[in-house]
């Protein structure tokens with residue numbers, strides 16, 4: 001088993017102009033819990049997750065502020081920073097104490113497409129609880145998928161600099177990458193520009209995933225695609241748009257791989273059973289695919305304000 005300096009996906013931070021509306025959606029409809037914040041900033045936790053927060057909202061022009069990954073310990077953080085610097089990757093901040101909820105030790109840098117990424121360790125765990133049967137709120141963050149114009153270049157960069165491994169691909173369209181045995185914590189999708197493709201939240205199980213899907217549908221949120229079960233990752237999917245047009249997903253039962261024996265597949269997206277093994281989702285089409293192109297991100301190679 002390769003030594004991994006990145007352990008997991010911690011949180012995704014986004015900025016939006018209508019902060020109040022966005023906060024209302026993610027707390028009242030999507031099922032996250034506000035655990036902190038200030039004027040124009042909110043930290044949202046998933047009740048079942050030990051992460052301090054899984055989503056940070058900030059009031060401002062719409063952009064992706066940050067993707068945060070965990071590392072095992074400060075020496076791993078330092079080693080990562082050193083390796084990135086030696087490879088010519090631009091750091092946004094040097095390793096040091098973090099001022100965000102839960103503290104910890106970390107640093108930030110720009111990825112190949114200009115997104116701001118953080119790697120940190122030693123963040124205090126949040127007191128969390130088991131999600132109960134039929135409780136249709138997210139257990140934790142599952143994965144984040146990003147649009148890139150050159151998905152092979154983004155895949156190669158994450159493999160080279162952050163040790164992500166390729167789990168599967170949808171030929172020419174998407175690469176699924178892992179940093180632990182979960183099939184994917186990160187994926188890159190082919191898009192017309194760099195932007196967020198979707199942010200995915202793990203539900204307790206099928207019952208809770210379906211109940212959550214129904215609740216969000218009834219809220220009037222735009223339902224993009226689902227309910228169904230993908231072939232790559234074997235996870236279920238229901239995709240919605242948040243009030244600012246970011247795609248968000250409820251998922252469950254994402255596959256855990258035997259990493260010693262796993263070989264990546266290249267699936268053909270035109271095969272309907274690749275998209276949805278169940279056959280229950282609305283058919284994928286160019287129009288459906290475009291829903292997740294999102295707006296071009298204006299924050300590339302610009303560190304977000306704290």
Ligand SMILES: [Fe+2]
Pocket residue numbers: 143145198200249251
């Ligand atoms: Fe997903």
